[in-house]
Amino acid sequence: MPAAHSSHELVPADGHTVIQVRGARENNLRNVDIDLPKRRLTVFTGVSGSGKSSLVFGTIAAESQRLINETYTAFIQSFMPSLGRPDVDGLHNLSAAIVVDQERMGANSRSTVGTATDAYTMLRIIFSRLGTPHIGTSGAFSFNLPEGMCPRCEGLGQVSDIDVDQLVDREKSLNEGAITVPGYAVDSWPWSIMVASGFYDPDKKLGDFTDQEWKDFLHKAAVKVKVGSNNFTYEGLLTKIQRSWLVKDREALQPHIRAFVDRAVVFTQCPQCGGTRLTQAALSSKIDGVNIAECSAMQISDLAAFIRSIDDTAVGPLLGNLRHLLESLAEIGLGYLSLDRPASTLSGGEAQRVKMVRHLGSSLTDVTYVFDEPTIGLHPHDIQRMNDLLLLLRDKGNTVLVVEHKPEVIAIADHVVDLGPGAGEAGGEVCFSGDVAGLRASGTLTGRHLEHRARLREAVRTSQGQLSIKGADLHNLKDVGVDIPLGVLTVVTGVAGSGKSSLIHGYLADREGVVVADQSPIRGSRRSNPATYTGLLNPIRTAFAKANGVKAALFSANSEGACPKCNGLGLIYTDLAMMAGVASVCEECEGKRFTPEVLTYQLNGKNISEVLAMSVAEAHAFFPSGQAHTILGRLADVGLSYLRLGQPLNTLSGGERQRLKLAIHMAEKSSTYILDEPTTGLHMADVDKLLALLDRLVDEGNTVVVIEHHQAVMAHADWLIDLGPGGGHDGGRVVFTGTPADLVASSDTLTAQHLRQYVGA
Incomplete structure (x- = not known):
């Protein structure tokens, strides 16, 4: 493996200083020493899990932000999140870091x-x-x-209204169980108060109520009524639901009540x-x-x-x-x-680009801007624009650090740092540091794949029928009619805003037998991890229980075996009201999540905490057979070998979440898979593995529909559907359907131009 260049080689001839990183050990980094030229554009490459984010975000940006916070008075700092110092020996010549990431721009309904x-x-x-x-x-x-x-x-x-027919069955009386609200079953306490209220006949069908009875039943304000010899408060059903549930934060409700509220509350235009x-x-x-x-x-x-x-x-x-x-x-x-x-409603990529525009107008210079895959969601046609903006930020006198996989962005870098050679435990080292020409000649995985091009599929599969979409007019779609061929790999392309997602998610996703694996957040993801989410924890718990002759529930951090101090989270979360909460490692279990008793039980020399700390690849070898081995195999198939089994799901990127969902759906008997930009976060070498996985799904008799901008995926398709010609009201039309070879040979759409250039036709 080529050694990293020395710091002396990195200092530009005109005397520009460098950011010095010494002994970085955050996450999987292995004592990394690296010098990064200031006021230059540096791109960080390497496979998923190689340590790019740990170096750029977890070390450089995190320390910059921590040092800025330390400039405030102790009084002000007491109101700010307590940022821990990254695991690094030294960081020198840092400037103020601004992180422009793909975090969604908040769920505040007032923000536009x-x-x-x-x-x-x-x-x-x-x-x-x-x-x-x-x-x-x-x-x-x-x-x-x-x-x-x-x-x-x-x-x-918008105004919210409650659909009364989701609360009651008008064809029944109260005594027949007319109220369908959770907790109001016949003979329940709330039901008893309503029946004894005397405002209506409990044997009368709700549909026969007079206007006054209906008003008392739904809207009456709180009054005292006698049930037996005691006085109790009676409220109309709607009045009570609004007071009890609708004023609360939705996430604070119990799951079955939340499901009911989602069903019963209707939002309509004001x-x-x-x-x-x-x-x-x-x-x-x-x-x-x-x-x-x-x-x-x-x-x-x-x-x-x-x-x-x-x-x-x-x-x-x-x-x-x-x-x-x-x-x-x-x-x-x-x-x-x-x-x-x-x-x-903006995607992660759109949110990042909106934030980027805000910084372009800034008068600040000598700032370090940190970007996380800024080309996500961009058609090749738009990547050039993104490159121009990155260079514009650099030319204003700023240091620009970019984590990226796309060769088009790597090509404009002043400096490249390639991490690896693998992911997780097999990564965390600097494989190369230097210019783009040096990377090409370096022999690293990234260097070898920089000029790699997928070829057009020579023999396309034959369609086994079709799913028809007719008269599609959602958002900017203009009465679109198109057939999705069955039993083949179809790729839907077009510039951002051309209508791809509106067409596929709007008209295909809800059909029977269709499975959608997207990048949306996974609910409850602070406590969930790959082991719980995939069902992998069940066979692991069973194996531990069998080996030790104890209950399986002991080996769940959400059940009996949980550390009582942190309730099995491994972290103590402190709510700072108006500011971001702070997480600190639980002192009692030291982040291991389980009670000391549970940690005494072992399986093949490992306790449950040690197993959950394993990567998918390590666990695949540790469980050589059975259900656990099968689930771990699927996770490896979708390129998640480096994930730790106990890693909280809220630490996963959008691309990782999508591949995790795909691994679960692969176990189901499905006929049509919809994937939305599955190459997100994938190194060029891993894109080939993804294409092999898509082929396997199709060869097993499934239909695979992929919304994608990556030319390698387009070239590999059996069938292409290209939307455009532009975005917004300039899009919304199907501008081409056919094979990739036909697109390259005869079409002049933006996609055709870029794919032609990509395959060298």
Whole structure:
């Protein structure tokens, strides 16, 4: 393996300093020493789990943020999250680090693309100055302030209503069990109070109630009633449900009640503001006949054109700033979004690009920007734009650190650090540090795959029938009709915003026999881990119980064997109210999650905590047969050999979550699989393994539909469906269907141009 270059070789000739990392041991890093040139673009490569994130995010960015926090007074620090020092001997010449990651932009229903980018704030000021009639300050146009929000929906744009028919069966009486709400079964205590209330006949069918009886049954405010010889409080059914359950945070409800609430509560567009969130006064004020809500609903590329048409020296600088911001969003490939789009609906890649645009306008220099796969969700056509922005940040005098797998991004790097050689225990070393030409010649896994190209599939499989989609008009789809061939590998392509997800998730995902493996978060993921989520823990617990002659429940950190101090989490979480909570290792079990008694029981020389600390690859060898071996084999098949069995699911990336879901679904008898960008987070060498896995699924008689931008996956497809020609209202049409060879030979779509270049045709 080529040795890492020495620090002397890394100092640029013009005297630029370097960030010095000495003895980094965070997670799987093996005493890493590395020098990174400042004010340069450095790309970190290596297979998933090789240690890239541990070095970039867990060491460099984490220490920078910790040191900045230490500059505050002790009083202020007492209100801030306590950041532990990374496991590293020395870090020198750090600058302030700004992490631009793929974390979703919060689930706050009041946050939109407009509020997250400050575009809406600028728009509000412009309308407060130029809108006619003039209605007041910019606050009058804010749906987050009392003076601007619609009084009916309080600025949310939606009102919630309860579907009464999800609560009761009108064909039955109370004595026949008409109430279907959890906890209201016949003879239950709440049911008894309602029956004894005297407001209606318990033998009368609910459908025959008078208006007054129906009102008392559903809406009556709290009153005292006599049940037997005691007085109790009676409330109408709806009144009680709203008071007991609907004012609480949804996640705080018990699972069966949460499921009921999700079923019974219906959100509809606010009838007063029409979903615009604003007062009638705000909606009445217009510029050139257009109000602020109509501006917010425009596609960003169209809004930029509208703002360009406004010419008023009173707000000239503000118009210029807003125009520049909107044009930057369009330039980065987000022109199809609108300012009123809820921030929570953005994908991880979209969220990262929105954050990136915010930093482009910053006057700060000499900052370290840290990016996590910024090309996720981008068509090859858009990657060039992303590269231009990364270089722009660098040229402003900043240090740019990028974790990335795409050869197109690696190609523009001033410096490359390749970690590996493998994942997990087999990784954590610097395999190469130098320029791109040096990486190509290095012989490392990344170096060997840099010029690797998948070839067009020579013999495509024959369709075994079709799934038809007709008249698709969700979001920007324009009455699309298309046939998805059965029994083959179909890849759906097109630039961001062209309608791929709307077509497949909107019209295929809910059909019988269709399994969707996507990158969405997994609920309850702080306590869950790969062992619990895949069902792997069951055979492991059984094996421990059998070997030691004790109950299997002892070997679950969610059951009897859990450490009583941390309830089996291994961590103590401290809630800091308005700020991010802090996690610290439980002192009682030292993070092992189990009681001392449970840890005395062993299986082949290992206790349960040691087994859960194993990687999938280690555990696969440790359990040479049986159900555990089978499940671990599936996890290895989807490229997750490096994951630890007890690793909390909330630490997994979107790509890892998707592959974990795929491993579970592989055990089911399914006929159609939908995968959404399964190459996310995959090294070029692992993409070949993914293609082999997709082939195996198809060869076993399944239909596989993949939404994907990676040219290797396109080239490997039996059938391509290309949407476009652009994004937003410039998309929503099927611009090509056929084999990859046909696309390369005869089509002129953006996808065709890039695939032609990729395969060298």
